[in-house]
Amino acid sequence: MNIQENIIQGIQLAFQNIYNHDLPLDQIALAPTRKEFQGTYTFVVFPFLKISQVNPEATANQIGEYLKGNIPSVTGFNVVKGFLNLELNELVWVDLFQQIYSNPNFGQLPANGQKVMVEYSSPNTNKPLHLGHLRNNFLGFSVAEILKATGYEVIKSNLVNDRGIHICKSMVAYQHFGNGETPESSGLKGDHLAGKYYVIFDQEYKKQIKDLVSKGQSEDEAKKNAPLMLEAQDMLRKWESNDEAVVSLWRQMNDWVYAGFDATYKKMGVTFDKFYYESDTYLLGKDIVEEGLEKGIFFKKENGSVWVDLTEEGLDEKLVRRADGTSVYITQDLGTADLKYKDFKIDKSVYVVGNEQDYHFEVLFKIMRKLGRSYGDGLYHLSYGMVDLPTGKMKSREGTVVDADDLMQEMIETAEHHTKELGKIEGFSDEQARELYEILGLGALKFFLLKVDPKKRMLFNPQESIEFQGYTGPFIQYSHARIAAILRKADQIGVSYSAPDFTGISELTESEAALILLLNDYEKKIKLAAEELSPSVIAQYLFDLAKEYNRFYADVPIFHEKDLGIQTFRVALSSMTAKTIKKGMSLLGIAVPERM
């Protein structure tokens, strides 16, 4: 039984009994009472004055009296203007906590029988991952975990962009300037090695353009005619015709890159259940073009190109096949969507892709719905904003990026620095200390990137390094470590809190009641985060929870409390908070330490 629902039903009955009016349940809303006022929940009566036919104060008083008389958990109320503040019996909170505490599945909603695929990461294999990818990966992983917690079966997938002109650029540059360099010979991670040649390509390409321009070509001509570009295009054609030498170089460089990515993913703590490769999928979707033509959803223009008309939906006409019969980007995405369904029979599909592709996905989804795909209504684009630097946009080609590996390493070092400065590594082995720095450094980074609403673009200033105080990962991790210390002490002095009986607790302090109220909100927040595909909801919640616990910790004694029942209750409350923090942080992909 839920207290809020109970009160809402009571309000419905109040309207029936006092005003002889049937008020639907979904029109009754309770809000948490603001801190300045007495009470727990507030019912706003303004919208119902036409029903009550009396002034706001009188309406609130009448309803308040009814609730006080008929709902046992409501012990009192006060009225401020049109706001009816309800005061609840503290035993209700103790009872509620008892239920939460004894529920082994708290925080994991029952299976809903639905399958969802979350596609994220989706890197290009011509360069290492950077800060933008970190936001993508952390978001994707976290959203997948959140969906699991709300009862979905989740498949995490990664569509690797391993072919195309950009890959050929790295390959061409490597052929010219590589001198047989390998990750082993250079000591470079494979993805960084490939990225190095991508940058070299761009530099040399620019030189060639400049050269051609000085010889009288226009900028545009020069861009087309630069020998390196011609070579890259030629290489792409050879790759597509399965040229042995090109394919073998492609394999070799991709293998290096994959080895590099594996290491980076491991450090990030993200995982995938299924990899798709564009080299396998780039020809998919041709049958869908035929299908669309047959169904009359697509149409042919005079030159033979195939289009879809989305003007009725407020979009433009969109090309789905070129006049020469070759595919465009969206064609393969149509095919891949079907492939995913064929592979897993998914009900929903979430694409974690930057907001510069908003239009692309809008078009893609509209087409799939027009084609009548069963999963059409379950397609979501989790569109996130770019991560900008103070110097502007990051560009891999120009080497102005914050590299993912470097940044993670820096964060770990910063964590080490802070920890040593605070003198908190006494009693840690080297191994344990290293583990702690990693937990803290990555925790700070992940929290920093996840606490903001995904759809907003965000600024990353490397000079002002990521904080370890306030609204941060380490703040929450610290709260967990604090509680862990409490629980160790409880075990040590023999407080048994695993299956306690709280019936003796008759009074709660403010911070105890507030903590229970917050703990009770956890599942509601998970649902909200899943609905909005927004880990920031969880981040915000965990911060509030940790903050409230720290308040409790400062206000209320635990082991100095003489009454053993109350002492046990407080230990249990601490334990439940720690469990919730740990679970919640794991939904963000963040580990919590036992000591720090």
Added chain:
RNA sequence: GGUCCGCUAGCUCAGCUGGAUAGAGCAACUGCCUUCUAAGCAGUAGGUCUUAGGUUCGAAUCCUAAGCGGAUCACCA
């Protein structure tokens, strides 16, 4: 130009489905470590919620317009 997104404290952000005196963190200032971890707690200060209209008992929130910033609109991916 069309479409979409954003604009809230010096900075970074909550505040969505309209409710009370607009909230956090950082930075600044003041207290609190002989009591369970001070990466903490309590407090001070900081606001014309971009602007102008509208809707109503009530608007940061909904509607319209304008301003500023960004993205996107390829027979590129």
